[in-house]
Amino acid sequence: MNVITETEYKEENINENTLVNIQEEYKKTKIQEVLNQLDKELIGLTPVKNRIKEIAALLLIDKLRIKLNLPQANPGLHMSFTGSPGTGKTTVATKMADILYLLGYIRKGHLLTVTRDDLVGQYIGHTAPKTKEVLKRAMGGVLFIDEAYYLYKPDNERDYGSEAIEILLQVMENQRNDLVVILAGYKDKMERFYQSNPGLSSRITNHVDFPDYTAEELLEIGIMMLEEQQYQLTEEGKKVLLEYIKRRMTQPHFANARSIRNAIDRARMRQANRIFNSSNRVLTKKDLVTIEAEDILKSSLFMDK
Numbered sequence: 001m002n003v004i005t006e007t008e009y010k011e012e013n014i015n016e017n018t019l020v021n022i023q024e025e026y027k028k029t030k031i032q033e034v035l036n037q038l039d040k041e042l043i044g045l046t047p048v049k050n051r052i053k054e055i056a057a058l059l060l061i062d063k064l065r066i067k068l069n070l071p072q073a074n075p076g077l078h079m080s081f082t083g084s085p086g087t088g089k090t091t092v093a094t095k096m097a098d099i100l101y102l103l104g105y106i107r108k109g110h111l112l113t114v115t116r117d118d119l120v121g122q123y124i125g126h127t128a129p130k131t132k133e134v135l136k137r138a139m140g141g142v143l144f145i146d147e148a149y150y151l152y153k154p155d156n157e158r159d160y161g162s163e164a165i166e167i168l169l170q171v172m173e174n175q176r177n178d179l180v181v182i183l184a185g186y187k188d189k190m191e192r193f194y195q196s197n198p199g200l201s202s203r204i205t206n207h208v209d210f211p212d213y214t215a216e217e218l219l220e221i222g223i224m225m226l227e228e229q230q231y232q233l234t235e236e237g238k239k240v241l242l243e244y245i246k247r248r249m250t251q252p253h254f255a256n257a258r259s260i261r262n263a264i265d266r267a268r269m270r271q272a273n274r275i276f277n278s279s280n281r282v283l284t285k286k287d288l289v290t291i292e293a294e295d296i297l298k299s300s301l302f303m304d305k
């Protein structure tokens, strides 16, 4: 039995007893580091993290199969990320781009995020050049199309979005070795979009659904965001932030973790203001890093009570 090493994948050396050291191959790719980062940087999202691990495992095995000259299904790598705004789709897409790059599926590994306005022109003749320019920039990486369903406007016969979809389809089919497309947006809207565009749907191999966060997960996310910026929330502050989150979740334009990031930014501003206005004394480091309950309670969400 011969164990195939890094360099010796010559056809004559391969027989059915050939061993591939999967651990070694895995280590070489450094994928584990990306998966660890994903685990560390993102609170919750267990089903998403598991899906990404599964996809990574499948892609690794496919690469090994190629090395052993085994037929490979080559299902294509285009993906669909569904979920509400602020549930981590863009963040996970960046990690997916890293994984695809480390495995050698894409040359450059960058992520280009676009929406309808980047692809579709307002006048006749403007859409094709716009879409092609974006595709050119995305080549060798991942093209992330946020709220992809806005590309398709069934009520408007003369909408240029369908022109962009046609070009996209061709590239997704013909240049799939050089570009991975991730279509993202709300789950129900994406499903309707796929029903109206079966050509696109059939080219998507992996669907990943991002659940909304619970209030407790959002609190954890908020605390982590503060810690990343060397701030600390008092125990009373944590209670108030949880209450803030519960109220914010019922408000219009709630965007999961993004709304929390915005709330944290405003709390930091109020903290700075509080310190500034009260200061004719010497400040300690603790003063500078502590966010108090009142920095959150001054939000307009608490004003009516």
Ligand SMILES: Nc1ncnc2c1ncn2[C@@H]1O[C@H](COP(=O)(O)OP(=O)(O)OP(=O)(O)O)[C@@H](O)[C@H]1O
Residues within 6 Å of the ligand: 041, 042, 043, 044, 045, 083, 084, 085, 086, 087, 088, 089, 090, 091, 092, 146, 184, 221, 224, 255, 257, 258, 261
């Ligand atoms: N699970 C999480 N843990 C920590 N931070 C998170 C988590 N999910 C999202 N975030 C943070 O929330 C912000 C929004 O996330 P992201 O942009 O990835 O969401 P999205 O689903 O792509 O939203 P949209 O589609 O509206 O752009 C980012 O700052 C990200 O770091």
